[in-house]
Amino acid sequence: MTNSMVMNQKKRILSGITPSGSSLHIGNYFGAVKPQIELQDNPEYQTYYFVADLHALTTVQDQTQLEENIKQVVLDYLGLGLDPAKCIFFRQSQVPAHAQLAVILGNYISYGQMKRMHAFKDKLQKGVEVESVNMGLFNYPILMASDILIYKPFGVPVGEDQRQHVELARDVAENFNRTYKTELLPLPEPLISKEKGKIVGTDGRRKMSKSLGNTIGIFEDYDLIEKQIMGCYTDPNRVKATDPGKVAGNPVFIYHDLINQNQAEMADLKKRYLLGQVGDVEVKQKLILAHKQFFAQARAKRQELVQQPDQVVAILADGAKRAQAVASQTLREVMEQVGLIN
Ligand code: AQP
Numbered sequence: 001m002t003n004s005m006v007m008n009q010k011k012r013i014l015s016g017i018t019p020s021g022s023s024l025h026i027g028n029y030f031g032a033v034k035p036q037i038e039l040q041d042n043p044e045y046q047t048y049y050f051v052a053d054l055h056a057l058t059t060v061q062d063q064t065q066l067e068e069n070i071k072q073v074v075l076d077y078l079g080l081g082l083d084p085a086k087c088i089f090f091r092q093s094q095v096p097a098h099a100q101l102a103v104i105l106g107n108y109i110s111y112g113q114m115k116r117m118h119a120f121k122d123k124l125q126k127g128v129e130v131e132s133v134n135m136g137l138f139n140y141p142i143l144m145a146s147d148i149l150i151y152k153p154f155g156v157p158v159g160e161d162q163r164q165h166v167e168l169a170r171d172v173a174e175n176f177n178r179t180y181k182t183e184l185l186p187l188p189e190p191l192i193s194k195e196k197g198k199i200v201g202t203d204g205r206r207k208m209s210k211s212l213g214n215t216i217g218i219f220e221d222y223d224l225i226e227k228q229i230m231g232c233y234t235d236p237n238r239v240k241a242t243d244p245g246k247v248a249g250n251p252v253f254i255y256h257d258l259i260n261q262n263q264a265e266m267a268d269l270k271k272r273y274l275l276g277q278v279g280d281v282e283v284k285q286k287l288i289l290a291h292k293q294f295f296a297q298a299r300a301k302r303q304e305l306v307q308q309p310d311q312v313v314a315i316l317a318d319g320a321k322r323a324q325a326v327a328s329q330t331l332r333e334v335m336e337q338v339g340l341i342n
Contacts, residue, residue: 011154013045014188016052016092016147017077019069020059024076025215027199027208030258031159033080035193039157040086047087048151048323049077054092054099055144058137074312076219079302090319092147097327102139102146104334108175109142109168117141118164145169148188150327155189160197161207166190180337196258204233204251216255218295219302222288229255229288234280241279252283260290 015036017028024033040047053070060066070091082089092098114120119140123133141164148156148169156166166188173185198207201214208215216228232255235246247253247270260266269286272278305312335341 010046011044012048012151013039013155013157013191014048014050014148014151014153015157016050016055016144017073018052018055019066019073020056021210022069023072023217023219024080025208025210025217026255026258027159027201027215029080029218030196031193031199032157032162033077035157035191035196037081040083045154048090048153048326049082049087050090050092050095050147050319050323051077052092052144052147055136055140058134058140072219074316075302075305078305078312078315079219079298081298081301084315084319088319088322089315090323091316094316094320095323095327097324097331098143098147098150101150101327101331101334102143104338104340105146105149105172105176106139106142108179109145109172113168113171114138114141117168118161141165141168142172145172149173149185150330151323152186152330153188154186155191157191159199160192163190163192176334182337184333184337199258200251200254202228202232202251204236216291219299222292225291226288229284229291230281232284234283238276238280240276242276244276245273247273252280252287256283256287256290259287259294261293262290 013036015032017024017033036047036049039045051070051073053066056066056069060069074089074091077089078084117140120133120138123137124130144165145168148166149172156162156169158166167190170187173187176185177183200206201208201212202216203212203214206212206214216232217225229252232252234252235250237243238245250273253270253273256266256269265286269278269283273283332341
């Protein structure tokens with residue numbers, strides 16, 4: 001297949017999720033997963049979504065834990081509405097061309113650029129010695145560039161924290177194309193929501209992240225989700241329920257805006273909060289109820305899928321086969337271009 005043939009096909013969309021924790025949180029969902037799933041219904045696009053299990057090895061180095069994380073994230077995505085009849089869903093490690101292309105692409109990016117990547121810099125800021133950062137983590141953006149470029153996608157729907165990595169993929173593609181005077185690797189667009197690309201955590205300060213423990217889950221037991229919501233930061237200047245409160249930027253209301261389908265209830269809560277006529281507890285209890293309603297269908301669907309492990313394995317095997325067909329084609333073109341196939 002030539003580049004011109006790719007132009008005549010549907011535009012491709014590509015994104016991945018790292019199974020570095022047990023389950024998705026609402027930050028992942030509203031920042032990335034929801035827009036990804038919506039794109040599967042757009043007839044302009046062919047969507048490719050994968051579980052980035054190779055990336056998870058940078059932090060998860062326990063076999064049972066990794067297997068469990070992968071299973072959970074696959075079920076989460078399918079429960080939330082990813083439809084394997086509409087998109088190609090697979091595991092990264094089952095498409096070996098990703099790793100093969102990464103070995104080649106590492107030659108088209110400098111050490112200086114890699115040192116500026118935030119996944120690496122964050123580790124150093126957390127006090128980890130530079131000498132002990134594992135090379136999987138340091139090289140993560142190169143593998144991610146390969147994950148992306150191998151499908152020659154038009155766009156990559158992700159949260160704001162992944163912008164830098166998509167930009168690195170563009171730099172790799174540009175350097176490669178310039179070196180060989182080709183347009184073989186199209187530059188992908190980061191597709192990031194302005195309003196929802198960075199959902200704040202329950203601490204009210206930092207991005208909602210598994211590793212920061214400031215998340216609200218989707219599929220966990222309701223005891224835990226209730227605890228997460230009840231422990232959520234609100235307006236620190238409000239001491240009593242009768243003090244007028246702040247709604248703008250208040251995480252509990254940010255979550256209400258995302259989850260609560262009852263507009264009248266929300267308007268009433270906001271009005272009373274501003275006037276000091278409602279306590280945090282009531283606002284949070286209403287958020288718990290809204291969460292239950294919003295995710296009820298996804299939780300039920302996921303529960304069904306837990307009973308059908310063979311079907312889930314078949315979905316991923318089929319996805320890997322279809323992804324490999326595209327990925328191995330790009331790998332071959334790149335190998336030809338650099339002189340590895342004569
Ligand atoms: N708080 C967030 N707001 C909006 N989008 C978010 N994403 C993550 N957190 C937020 C987006 O979700 C997708 C999948 O994320 P991931 O788990 O593969 O990567 P992540 O950014 O590492 O997620 P976490 O929870 O922040 O994990 P840790 O703590 O392990 O680093 C990505 O598109 C991401 O942008």
